Amino acid sequence: MTDRRLTALSALEQKVLWLASWTIHHANHLRDSPDGLKVGGHQASSASLATIMTALYFAVLRPEDRVAVKPHASPNFHAIQYLFGNQSRAKLENFRGYKGAQSYPSRTKDGDDVDFSTGSVGLGVAQTLFSSLVQDYVKAHGWAKSQPEGRMIALIGDAEMDEGNIYEALIEGWKHGLRNTWWVVDYNRQSLDAVIREGLWERFEAMFRNFGWDVVILKYGKLQEAAFAEPGGERLRTWIDTCPNQLFSALCFQGGAAWRKRLTDDIGDQGAVSRLIDKRSDDELARLMTNLGGHDLPSLVEAFERIDHDRPVCFIAYTIKGFGLPLQGHKDNHAGLMTPGQMDKLRGAMNVRAGHEWDRFEGLALAPDELERFLGKVPFARKGPRRLTAPKIPVPETLALPAQAAMSTQQGFGLILNEIARSDTPLADRIVTTSPDVTVSTNLGAFVNRRGLFARETLADTFKQERIPSTFNWDFSPKGQHIELGIAEMNLFIMLSALGLSHSIHGERLLPVGTLYDPFIQRGLDALNYACYQDARFMLVATPSGVTLAPEGGAHQSIATPLIGIAQDGLAAFEPAFVDELATIMRFGFDYMQRDGGDDPDEANWLRDETGGSLYLRLSTRTIEQPQRAMTAELTRDIVNGAYWMRRPGPNCQVVIAYTGTVAPEAIAAAGLLAESHRDVGVLAITSADRLNAGWTAAERARQRGVGNAMSHIERLIAPLSRECGFVTVIDGHPATLAWIGSVHGHRLKSLGVEHFGQTGTIGDLYRHFGIDTNAILHAAQAVISGRPVRYLAALP
Ligand SMILES: Cc1ncc(C[n+]2csc(CCOP(=O)(O)OP(=O)(O)O)c2C)c(N)n1
Ligand SMILES: [Mg+2]
Numbered sequence: 001m002t003d004r005r006l007t008a009l010s011a012l013e014q015k016v017l018w019l020a021s022w023t024i025h026h027a028n029h030l031r032d033s034p035d036g037l038k039v040g041g042h043q044a045s046s047a048s049l050a051t052i053m054t055a056l057y058f059a060v061l062r063p064e065d066r067v068a069v070k071p072h073a074s075p076n077f078h079a080i081q082y083l084f085g086n087q088s089r090a091k092l093e094n095f096r097g098y099k100g101a102q103s104y105p106s107r108t109k110d111g112d113d114v115d116f117s118t119g120s121v122g123l124g125v126a127q128t129l130f131s132s133l134v135q136d137y138v139k140a141h142g143w144a145k146s147q148p149e150g151r152m153i154a155l156i157g158d159a160e161m162d163e164g165n166i167y168e169a170l171i172e173g174w175k176h177g178l179r180n181t182w183w184v185v186d187y188n189r190q191s192l193d194a195v196i197r198e199g200l201w202e203r204f205e206a207m208f209r210n211f212g213w214d215v216v217i218l219k220y221g222k223l224q225e226a227a228f229a230e231p232g233g234e235r236l237r238t239w240i241d242t243c244p245n246q247l248f249s250a251l252c253f254q255g256g257a258a259w260r261k262r263l264t265d266d267i268g269d270q271g272a273v274s275r276l277i278d279k280r281s282d283d284e285l286a287r288l289m290t291n292l293g294g295h296d297l298p299s300l301v302e303a304f305e306r307i308d309h310d311r312p313v314c315f316i317a318y319t320i321k322g323f324g325l326p327l328q329g330h331k332d333n334h335a336g337l338m339t340p341g342q343m344d345k346l347r348g349a350m351n352v353r354a355g356h357e358w359d360r361f362e363g364l365a366l367a368p369d370e371l372e373r374f375l376g377k378v379p380f381a382r383k384g385p386r387r388l389t390a391p392k393i394p395v396p397e398t399l400a401l402p403a404q405a406a407m408s409t410q411q412g413f414g415l416i417l418n419e420i421a422r423s424d425t426p427l428a429d430r431i432v433t434t435s436p437d438v439t440v441s442t443n444l445g446a447f448v449n450r451r452g453l454f455a456r457e458t459l460a461d462t463f464k465q466e467r468i469p470s471t472f473n474w475d476f477s478p479k480g481q482h483i484e485l486g487i488a489e490m491n492l493f494i495m496l497s498a499l500g501l502s503h504s505i506h507g508e509r510l511l512p513v514g515t516l517y518d519p520f521i522q523r524g525l526d527a528l529n530y531a532c533y534q535d536a537r538f539m540l541v542a543t544p545s546g547v548t549l550a551p552e553g554g555a556h557q558s559i560a561t562p563l564i565g566i567a568q569d570g571l572a573a574f575e576p577a578f579v580d581e582l583a584t585i586m587r588f589g590f591d592y593m594q595r596d597g598g599d600d601p602d603e604a605n606w607l608r609d610e611t612g613g614s615l616y617l618r619l620s621t622r623t624i625e626q627p628q629r630a631m632t633a634e635l636t637r638d639i640v641n642g643a644y645w646m647r648r649p650g651p652n653c654q655v656v657i658a659y660t661g662t663v664a665p666e667a668i669a670a671a672g673l674l675a676e677s678h679r680d681v682g683v684l685a686i687t688s689a690d691r692l693n694a695g696w697t698a699a700e701r702a703r704q705r706g707v708g709n710a711m712s713h714i715e716r717l718i719a720p721l722s723r724e725c726g727f728v729t730v731i732d733g734h735p736a737t738l739a740w741i742g743s744v745h746g747h748r749l750k751s752l753g754v755e756h757f758g759q760t761g762t763i764g765d766l767y768r769h770f771g772i773d774t775n776a777i778l779h780a781a782q783a784v785i786s787g788r789p790v791r792y793l794a795a796l797p
Helices: 003-030 043-060 071-084 089-093 123-140 164-175 200-210 222-229 233-242 245-254 256-267 272-278 282-289 297-306 340-349 368-377 409-422 426-430 445-451 489-499 525-533 547-552 561-567 579-592 633-641 661-674 689-704 713-718 741-745 763-770 774-784
Strands: 066-068 152-157 181-187 214-218 313-318 431-436 482-485 511-516 539-542 571-574 614-618 643-647 655-660 682-686 726-731 748-752
Touching: 003 043, 003 071, 003 089, 003 297, 003 340, 003 368, 043 071, 043 152, 043 181, 043 297, 066 123, 071 089, 123 152, 123 164, 123 181, 123 489, 123 525, 164 200, 164 489, 200 214, 200 313, 214 297, 222 233, 222 282, 222 297, 233 256, 233 272, 245 256, 256 272, 256 282, 297 313, 409 426, 409 431, 409 445, 409 579, 426 431, 431 445, 431 489, 445 482, 482 489, 489 511, 489 525, 539 579, 547 763, 561 571, 561 614, 561 689, 571 579, 571 689, 579 614, 579 633, 633 643, 633 689, 643 661, 643 713, 655 661, 655 774, 661 682, 661 726, 661 774, 689 713, 713 741, 726 741, 726 774, 741 748, 748 774, 763 774
Parallel strands: 066 152, 152 181, 181 313, 214 313, 431 482, 431 511, 511 539, 539 614, 571 614, 655 682, 655 726, 726 748
Antiparallel strands: 643 682
């Protein structure tokens, strides 16, 4: 590296460390913080990565590269963007404040070009891997020709490597021939609570090599390398190599005199090495001992630039947590904060005048115009903001509906996708399906038969070649449109997150459809939440669900997922009962996924209909009779908004049965029986408790803020009912999903659903057991109707 480059990079490294520290200090001590909350976890963690991030952002990265930054290094990231002119002083001053720079880099909430959000450790790491696989997918399909291949880079805390989802991703990456992925482990040997186990790097090294990764260990800086070449240097190296993590950290904290004492005690009577130690001042000795690979700009830049292949690389970079700050190395430093006195000292050491703390080039050895020129030439920033866009893929007015008298929604899903797969449309070409080893059992088989599996290299189905009859054609090719995953559900969600950001990261729109068994949403829930937080766009199809899967296994029954569907931000949840509803919802979904999420949703469109989002369809394997009806514009709109009258209540309606999903036959049968004793019974088909509920709360908030005429879909639907009318709700899921409807206009309501799971049996057995069958609905109706008794009641089990 030339001297000029090194001088500029060193100046910027100093500035990153300063600005990040000042940002945190400002948030803690200089901003009004009535709740007294302090910024913990950032100071030491950021300092640990300051050199590595300087090397990457100011020297190594290219505009097409994408980075997931360790959550607590977000002050470094914002400081770097500030130096590039992409982040404002106001946002830095308001770090962690309302609409200020975010604690953890956020794609959706930060405005300074964050590539991947981080926060829940481990997820951003895996996201880089899947994003690289998606880049391969896009390239293999002949798209994004003008966009150079980027490297997907994760900056990882060493304790973050404890997260299991990283290893699940590693396996998946190996299966798919992962390329262009760099993981840089900030090996500071400290976590939140403690100093980590000895020798962990050896396990990491062996494991990564095992999975075909190149491993680069950055242990010593240039100063150390030079000292090792001096007489006695080898002895010093051996001492460093065998020094326990705890002791090394403690000495880093204590500084030069402590290093001298310890080294002299341990190896100081050995001639040459004594001279090596003695000829250095305390400061020089401390600088030498803390000159680890991860804090040495020339070593880092060289190591990164030496990579001349596209195989994945793991860099294990030795660092010191809190490097360059008075809390460096202390085992309690995770939440450590610098005192105003310490900050003054740092300010002095960095030549920053009071009142000039935010000046970009204050106190640096290099002239501002020279640094400005250097920054102007930094490759990473040459193209400006790096977010890409992609046009919308047209979605036909309607999706072809399978014509079968009786079907399950799961079966219908497979048939609808099959029809799309047969069509020669951009919609069909841009759909990419993926599933964690449940492709066939969630009915994706027909789509995969037509559109093939994706792999960078063609691989024919041996069974087909051998002419062994099989329902499924398992051919892999670069043009395939199904990405087969192993069982790990976390991988499904992070894959959907990566596929669902393709328009923004790779400049090519994909319409991802992922399937899994409904209960296993809970296995991957944090990753699903992460995908939503990043505003990735996908259609999640979960089937089978509830206790309706009956004999298939009590362990697989899902109860909580309808509530997840309501509560998960960024995800519009639907649970259709009939396949024509499903086709309507999927049609809406492919459009909704592509709507522009640029703005925050406001009170008027709380349903995010303008901003769009992802979808969750909870489907079932239960075959039920399909209604023969025309899909009118009104019905379409109501299905999308969350509910419609399956049987419109008359003027004397005393009871409404509101159902969701696969219990439709029970609800309709109960209404039929009730009609014999009670007039005008209504049946409300709820296709989305989520959207219905969101609309209601949004309208209420709007009214509270003065929009007097705001009215939601559910309010409008039930407005004609008298206050005396009772409600029975029923769902194969937690009864709280629909219970809130009683509060909309103050109706008496009984909510039926499932609260315990694990029992197997036929659907009839289980509906009776859990009290969601026709008889249970009649009992509940009896409880909410005043007056005449309900006929046909049998005893409940
Ligand atoms: C899934 C998850 N669990 C726990 C946390 C809380 N947490 C944040 S950072 C951290 C320790 C991180 O240690 P390391 O990855 O080594 O980074 P360092 O602090 O050394 O920079 C923990 C436990 C989190 N952010 N995400
Ligand atoms: Mg650490």
